[in-house]
Each structure stands twice: as C-alpha cells, then as structure tokens.
Amino acid sequence: xxxxxxxxxxxxxxxxxxxxxxxxxxxxxxxxxxxxxxxxxxxxxxxxxxxxxxxxxxxxxxxxxxxxxx
Amino acid sequence: xxxxxxxxxxxxxxxxxxxxxxxxxxxxxxxxxxxxxxxxxxxxxxxxxxxxxxxxxxxxxxxxxxxxxxxxxxxxxxxxxxxxxxxxxxxxxxxxxxxxxxxxxxxxxxxxxxxxxxxxxxxxxxxxxxxxxxxxxxxxx
Numbered sequence: 001x002x003x004x005x006x007x008x009x010x011x012x013x014x015x016x017x018x019x020x021x022x023x024x025x026x027x028x029x030x031x032x033x034x035x036x037x038x039x040x041x042x043x044x045x046x047x048x049x050x051x052x053x054x055x056x057x058x059x060x061x062x063x064x065x066x067x068x069x070x
Numbered sequence: 071x072x073x074x075x076x077x078x079x080x081x082x083x084x085x086x087x088x089x090x091x092x093x094x095x096x097x098x099x100x101x102x103x104x105x106x107x108x109x110x111x112x113x114x115x116x117x118x119x120x121x122x123x124x125x126x127x128x129x130x131x132x133x134x135x136x137x138x139x140x141x142x143x144x145x146x147x148x149x150x151x152x153x154x155x156x157x158x159x160x161x162x163x164x165x166x167x168x169x170x171x172x173x174x175x176x177x178x179x180x181x182x183x184x185x186x187x188x189x190x191x192x193x194x195x196x197x198x199x200x201x202x203x204x205x206x207x208x209x210x211x
Contacts, residue, residue: 011078032109032110032112042123042126045123046166049133052134057157062153
C-alpha cells in the first residue's frame with residue numbers, strides 16, 4: 001500500500017479532531033442551539049409578537065360610529 | 071521535525087482548507103434559500119418550533135411595516151387597514167401556536183387571501199413582505 005495512504009488511514013481520527021478544533025476556533029459562534037433554546041426562542045417570539053399587537057390595538061381603538069339622529 | 075510530522079502537518083492544513091471551502095460553499099448556498107435549515111441535532115418537535123419561529127418573524131415584518139407606514143406623515147397606510155393587518159397578524163400567530171402539522175399551507179392561503187382583501191394602495195405597501203412569507207411557507211410545506 002502507498003505509504004501516504006497508510007499514513008492517512010492511521011492518522012485520520014487525529015486529523016479529523018484537529019480539523020474540528022481548528023474550525024471551532026475559526027467559528028466560535030457556530031455551536032448549534034439546543035432543543036431547550038429553540039423552544040425558548042419560539043415561546044419568546046410568540047409572546048413578544050402578540051404583545052406588540054395588543055399594545056398597538058390598545059393605542060388605536062376603532063373610531064365609534066356616530067349614532068343616527070333620532 | 072521528521073518527514074512524517076511534516077507530511078502530517080501538511081495534510082492537516084490541506085484537509086482544513088478543503089473542509090473550510092466546502093463549508094463556506096454550503097453556507098453560501100444555504101443563505102440563498104429563504105428557509106434556514108434547522109440544526110440536525112434537534113428533536114422533531116423542536117424542528118417544528120424552529121420553523122414556526124421563522125414564520126412568526128416573517129409575519130412580524132408585515133405587521134411592523136404596516137405600523138411604520140401608518141405612522142408616517144401623511145400616513146402611507148390607513149389606520150383602518152393597519153388595524154386589519156395587526157388583528158390578522160395576532161390571529162395568525164395564535165393559529166400557528168395552536169396548529170398541528172400542515173400549518174404552513176393554511177397560513178400561506180390565509181395570508182394571500184388577506185392581502186387580496188386590502189385596498190390596493192395598502193396592499194402594495196406590504197406586497198414584498200407577503201411575497202417573502204409566501205416563499206418561506208412554500209419552503210416549509
């Protein structure tokens with residue numbers, strides 16, 4: 001077998017972990033969110049979204065229609 | 071440094087270059103799509119919440135642009151239409167919260183029908199954002 005191929009096979013696990021650590025160093029914010037974080041973000045999005053709606057609707061009540069003259 | 075160590079070092083560098091290139095191309099392709107892909111580590115229920123969050127954020131944009139257009143002088147959107155948009159937005163978010171599977175198609179139809187029911191001038195203001203959420207929901211359907 002080609003010695004280079006042999007070396008790659010032997011060293012592959014170590015190489016992969018080194019590459020991963022290099023990538024994490026280059027992309028410190030690339031950690032995927034957990035289930036709990038995703039659910040929390042969803043609940044926060046729902047709550048804040050509806051709160052803005054309620055606040056706007058409360059500050060802009062529908063104009064009352066004047067009653068017809070008797 | 072032995073020859074073996076030099077070869078090993080070169081291999082690490084080259085594999086990292088290839089890995090980084092492939093990852094960059096992947097991120098570039100992904101960013102062209104309007105639907106962000108959920109992390110593969112998430113449970114199915116969390117993936118649904120991930121998609122629902124995206125849809126709610128897109129709906130927020132429609133609501134926010136309507137409120138901003140109503141706040142200009144003179145208003146670019148009537149208060150009556152803005153009230154319709156805000157009320158529709160609230161009802162849609164509550165529908166998404168209560169919905170099971172198949173919610174993207176339901177919301178897509180509702181948004182399209184709602185936009186068609188607005189006065190033409192007001193519908194023009196939110197049209198780009200309606201197109202955005204259409205594209206997003208089609209990607210989720």
